[in-house]
Amino acid sequence: xxxxxxxxxxxxxxxxxxxxxxxxxxxxxxxxxxxxxxxxxxxxxxxxxxxxxxxxxxxxxxxxxxxxxxxxxxxxxxxxxxxxxxxxxxxxxxxxxxxxxxxxxxxxxxxxxxxxxxxxxxxxxxxxxxxxxxxxxxxxxxxxxxxxxxxxxxxxxxxxxxxxxxxxxxxxxxxxxxxxxxxxxxxxxxxxxxxxxxxxxxxxxxxxxxxxxxxxxxxxxxxxxxxxxxxxxxxxxxxxxxx
Numbered sequence: 001x002x003x004x005x006x007x008x009x010x011x012x013x014x015x016x017x018x019x020x021x022x023x024x025x026x027x028x029x030x031x032x033x034x035x036x037x038x039x040x041x042x043x044x045x046x047x048x049x050x051x052x053x054x055x056x057x058x059x060x061x062x063x064x065x066x067x068x069x070x071x072x073x074x075x076x077x078x079x080x081x082x083x084x085x086x087x088x089x090x091x092x093x094x095x096x097x098x099x100x101x102x103x104x105x106x107x108x109x110x111x112x113x114x115x116x117x118x119x120x121x122x123x124x125x126x127x128x129x130x131x132x133x134x135x136x137x138x139x140x141x142x143x144x145x146x147x148x149x150x151x152x153x154x155x156x157x158x159x160x161x162x163x164x165x166x167x168x169x170x171x172x173x174x175x176x177x178x179x180x181x182x183x184x185x186x187x188x189x190x191x192x193x194x195x196x197x198x199x200x201x202x203x204x205x206x207x208x209x210x211x212x213x214x215x216x217x218x219x220x221x222x223x224x225x226x227x228x229x230x231x232x233x234x235x236x237x238x239x240x241x242x243x
Contacts, residue, residue: 001068001110001149006049008203010074013051017210018178021217022134023055025177025236026105028221030059033101033130033238040100045092045121046107047083050075056103065093089117098126104133106234108163109151118167122241131169131239135160137176137232141186155235169239175225176232180216185233 013019034040039060047053047064049071056062057079064079065086066072072083084093088111102121111117121131136146136154146154155163161171178185204210223229224236 005149006068006071009051010049010071012204013049015210016204017214017217019051021214021220022105022178022234023052024218025221025224026052026103026132026134027055027058029132029224029236029238030056030101032225033132034059041098041126042101042103043094043097043099043124044103044105045086045088046104046110047071047075050078050081050083052103052105053079053081060100063094063097063099089113089120092120092124094124097124098129099124100126100129102129102131104131106134106136108133109135109146109153109155110149112152114152115163115166118164118169118239122167122169122239125241129240130172132236133239134234134236137235141233157235157237160235160237164237164239168242170242172238172240173225174235174237176229176235177220177224178217178234179229179232180220181213182231182233184213 042056042060042062044052044056044062044064047066048068050064053062053064053075062079062081064075064081065084066075067085067087069085072085075081075083086093102124108114108117118131125131136151138156139154142154157174160174164171205213
């Protein structure tokens with residue numbers, strides 16, 4: 001990603017509606033996957049500036065790595081964790097350790113070798129370990145946002161399943177999310193395109209609107225996985241090793 005994108009993430013990810021509501025949804029999913037009385041060992045691959053680390057620390061011990069050096073420093077300040085520099089798929093730290101959960105939150109779409117990256121991460125899982133990932137959904141929703149963030153692709157359930165299979169991984173759960181606000185986001189992007197508005201999608205809206213959008217998006221934590229939603233801006237999946 002461009003430097004300005006990293007800088008905006010670092011500044012806004014604790015307040016922006018999309019980041020904060022996504023954390024609520026992810027936290028709900030992790031609480032369903034793992035027993036509440038068990039502390040797990042977690043690795044966040046591509047932690048950015050560290051906005052998810054405190055949420056992950058509620059579930060156990062957390063390690064993390066990140067490509068961008070300034071973001072490593074920012075993440076360390078936010079979490080107190082010693083963030084290591086790492087690059088998927090060929091320069092991954094922690095190769096001698098094993099994790100119950102490996103998290104990739106909107107990371108895989110930035111990597112050209114997505115299947116090989118998943119394969120390398122799978123080698124770091126414990127016997128019953130799982131990969132939890134989120135990615136942008138549907139190639140039809142491709143926009144200037146994807147280009148500015150240097151995305152290689154957007155996924156569907158099928159294309160993510162195919163990618164996982166190449167890495168000898170099995171998708172045991174997948175669900176589209178960020179659907180309640182889908183019309184709003186698509187309309188907003190359409191207006192920007194027509195008006196040639198170059199402002200980034202992750203700009204912080206007015207306080208009242210940011211509050212409202214967060215509340216609406218966060219409602220999905222009560223529904224996710226319980227209703228078969230045909231479309232959404234994002235896709236979440238849980239992967240395990242093929243037995």
